Amino acid sequence: MLKPGPAWAVGAMSGTSLDGVDAALVLTDGERILDFGRTDYRAYSDEERSALRAALGCWPGDPGVDEAAEVVETAHAELLSSLLDAALVGFHGQTLAHDPDGRMGPRRTHQAGSGEVLAEVLGRPVVWDFRSTDVEMGGQGAPLAPFFHFACAKWAGLSAPVAFLNLGGVGNVTWVDPRQPGPEAVGAVLAFDTGPANAPINDLVRARLGMDCDEGGALAASGTADEQIVEHFLSHRFFHRIPPKSLDRNDFHDLLEAVRDLSDADAAATLTACAAAAVARGFEHFPDYPRALYVTGGGRLNEALMVALTRRLNCPVAPIEDIGLDGDMLEAQAFAYLAVRVARGLPTSGPTTTGVAGLIGGGRISYPD
Ligand SMILES: Nc1ncnc2c1ncn2[C@@H]1O[C@H](COP(=O)(O)OP(=O)(O)OP(=O)(O)O)[C@@H](O)[C@H]1O
Numbered sequence: 001m002l003k004p005g006p007a008w009a010v011g012a013m014s015g016t017s018l019d020g021v022d023a024a025l026v027l028t029d030g031e032r033i034l035d036f037g038r039t040d041y042r043a044y045s046d047e048e049r050s051a052l053r054a055a056l057g058c059w060p061g062d063p064g065v066d067e068a069a070e071v072v073e074t075a076h077a078e079l080l081s082s083l084l085d086a087a088l089v090g091f092h093g094q095t096l097a098h099d100p101d102g103r104m105g106p107r108r109t110h111q112a113g114s115g116e117v118l119a120e121v122l123g124r125p126v127v128w129d130f131r132s133t134d135v136e137m138g139g140q141g142a143p144l145a146p147f148f149h150f151a152c153a154k155w156a157g158l159s160a161p162v163a164f165l166n167l168g169g170v171g172n173v174t175w176v177d178p179r180q181p182g183p184e185a186v187g188a189v190l191a192f193d194t195g196p197a198n199a200p201i202n203d204l205v206r207a208r209l210g211m212d213c214d215e216g217g218a219l220a221a222s223g224t225a226d227e228q229i230v231e232h233f234l235s236h237r238f239f240h241r242i243p244p245k246s247l248d249r250n251d252f253h254d255l256l257e258a259v260r261d262l263s264d265a266d267a268a269a270t271l272t273a274c275a276a277a278a279v280a281r282g283f284e285h286f287p288d289y290p291r292a293l294y295v296t297g298g299g300r301l302n303e304a305l306m307v308a309l310t311r312r313l314n315c316p317v318a319p320i321e322d323i324g325l326d327g328d329m330l331e332a333q334a335f336a337y338l339a340v341r342v343a344r345g346l347p348t349s350g351p352t353t354t355g356v357a358g359l360i361g362g363g364r365i366s367y368p369d
């Protein structure tokens with residue numbers, strides 16, 4: 001078991017974009033962040049990415065899932081073996097399917113990769129399966145970074161409500177009031193997925209141009225958004241739901257159909273405008289307008305998306321580096337922080353983050369033999 005007091009933990013996240021695995025060290029007592037440590041990244045090979053892509057939407061027992069889990073475990077073992085100056089590992093795994101509302105069957109969520117296997121290979125206790133308990137208890141199982149975002153706001157010395165936006169495949173936002181004593185306090189955080197972010201843009205440029213992403217947002221910047229499509233997109237029932245709410249990467253797959261007849265540039269501009277409009281719609285749920293929006297995740301490097309956000313919001317929009325945080329590693333750091341919270345028996349989600357009925361601690365711990 002973890003000794004009392006602060007501990008170094010290494011967190012690892014394999015995001016919905018399927019680009020690779022991020023890992024980062026955090027020194028924390030599970031409440032405050034005391035220091036940030038080394039970070040590293042391991043890209044998936046094309047072959048590995050194909051195995052993961054083939055298993056998207058699949059549940060344990062489905063064909064291809066064991067192969068995907070092996071890819072995830074191998075990549076994490078390779079990456080984490082050089083970051084073991086930590087007492088504990090926080091292993092998110094790769095989300096293959098997420099259905100917290102039971103639209104396709106039983107309510108469930110599926111992150112590929114076994115923490116038991118990793119604990120054996122790495123010789124460290126591994127905290128994993130962070131989302132299942134929350135879903136079993138009636139929550140959305142996501143987002144889980146919000147309690148960490150609260151700790152980040154404290155670490156950065158902020159004293160007024162702000163929002164953190166993660167622009168990965170899907171977007172998720174956390175409104176934080178750092179004047180509250182802790183993330184569990186009433187009125188401290190409100191979080192939810194905003195809508196699709198990079199996933200449809202990537203899918204578009206991959207299908208039409210064979211590119212991985214719209215680098216810097218250059219293609220979108222050269223086009224014009226079709227506001228009618230954006231308006232229609234905002235009529236989706238997801239945007240009428242009161243948070244908490246979460247999304248599966250493929251929930252908006254028909255968005256590509258909507259831009260089918262547009263030029264490449266206009267289609268990219270429209271999907272970029274949709275991502276920004278979804279965030280602006282999300283702001284309507286906040287208790288107070290935030291002082292600033294700090295953007296993390298790969299989408300902060302998409303200039304057209306940052307400009308679209310600035311146009312639609314009434315507060316400064318800045319990359320999270322503006323307050324000294326690392327926008328490439330924030331999710332990995334979140335799972336290091338959450339691992340220590342799990343080991344300390346502290347809650348990792350609650351009614352205003354995942355919609356679970358009360359404060360709960362998710363995650364299970366596997367120890368090496
Ligand atoms: N220079 C760039 N220009 C434009 N877009 C970029 C750039 N760099 C990254 N991105 C976008 O960000 C995505 C990766 O973001 P990130 O790594 O935050 O996602 P993720 O962690 O996989 O997803 P999620 O947070 O949904 O799990 C890429 O797929 C791409 O769409």
Ligand SMILES: CC(=O)N[C@H]1[C@@H]2OC[C@@H](O2)[C@@H](O)[C@@H]1O[C@H](C)C(=O)O
Pocket residue numbers: 015016095098109141142143144145146166168169170171172193246247331
């Ligand atoms: C089910 C799942 O893996 N969700 C991810 C995904 O990627 C972004 C968004 O969708 C968010 O809900 C979540 O990840 C972050 C790290 C979270 O749980 O806070």
